[in-house]
Amino acid sequence: GDNVSDDTAVIQSAIDYVIAAGLASLYIPIGTFKITSTLREATNGGALKIRGEHRLGSALYSDGFAGAVIHVGNSNGHGNYRADLREFTIFNTVAKSAGSIGLITHENGTSTCGDINISSFDQLWLCPGSISMTINGKCELGNGNEGLIWSTPIAGTPSGPDDITTTASPLSLNPNISVMRDIWFTSMTRTALQLTGGQMVAKACTFQGCGNDVDYDVVSVNGANEAFAHGGGAKVLDCWIEGGTYRYAIAVRNTNNSKILRNSISGSSSNSPSNAPKEGGVFVDALCANTVVKNNSIYQFFVGTPTETRLANGAVYTEGSLKTHDVFDNHVVK
Secondary structure (H helix, E strand, O other): OOEEEOHHHHHHHHHHHHHOOOOOOEEEEEEEEEEEEEEEEEOOOOEEEEEEOOOOOOEEEEEHHHHHHHHEEEOOOOOOOEEEEEEEEEOOOOOOEEEEEEEOOOOOOOOOEEEEEEEOEEEEEEOOOOOEEEEEEEEEEEOOOOEEEEEEEEEOOOOOOOOOOOEOOOOOOOOOOOOOEEEEEEOOOOOOEEEEOOOEEEOOOOOEOOOOOOOOEEEEEEEEEEEHHHOOOEEEEEEEEEOOOOOOEEEEEEEEEOOOOEEEOOOOOOOOOOOOOOOOEEEEEOOOEEEEEEOOEEEOOOOOOOOOOOOOEEEEEOOOHHEEEEOOOOOOOO
16 A cells, blocks of 8 residues: 555455455555556455545555456356445546546445545446446546446356456346435546436436537436336436536437436536537437426537537427427526
């Protein structure tokens, strides 16, 4: 933890020891710990607990290697349940280096995380196949190409323990019921938050200066069309999205029964029409049904020329029949 020594082997040894001993708890004291390859918790036992002394004082850093600093999930892609990760920082000394990842929680069902800072990676936090997971506040995710990404691995044989795209035991993400709240996202180049799965909730999150690529959305809800049968798509509630040159602030695609409620979407911190071009505030595509867009404040940035085939940008833009969407009571200021 002296900011110079390579601490990878000793921390991996500690992880292996607490799992083998059935303790499942690792403590990270105050210090800055250099990590040069992925720290793995790769058993089927699950319930790994990592606790730092303080999220600003207990820090693990990458020297720019490709791969994750911490990867919780076993070698067949069917991950470890009941993980508990709190009070530490993960950062990269080579900002956004190719293939770098801060944290992977791989099919980590019924897990709880909070008080974690992650910065300067290509991808900050990946949650492939994770269901019924809570990310509960005091998390700061910044200066990455992509932020917090939920995805669905395909069924098949994984190529190795670090393969997060393929799983031998696929789980449906439609009844996901994962919750994330009070997360501060800053300076994300592409998508800051991607929600794949039904009944997911993002609440009271702040997105500041995110979405600096016109081909990406700040918040993307995508690919949970079966969720309607389980009672609901994703919910994005009480969030603040400011600045950026993104495509849409919040986009819902191929996902039924989502709720986009009480969010504040602005063009810049000075409330001036800047950071063009943008396509619009909230977008709902033709594959979505019963999507509610209500009580959002959307203001002062619709000045760019749309790249899609329409005459002007919209505060709320829906495809298909308006009868399948409830769009009302939004406050819009040009």
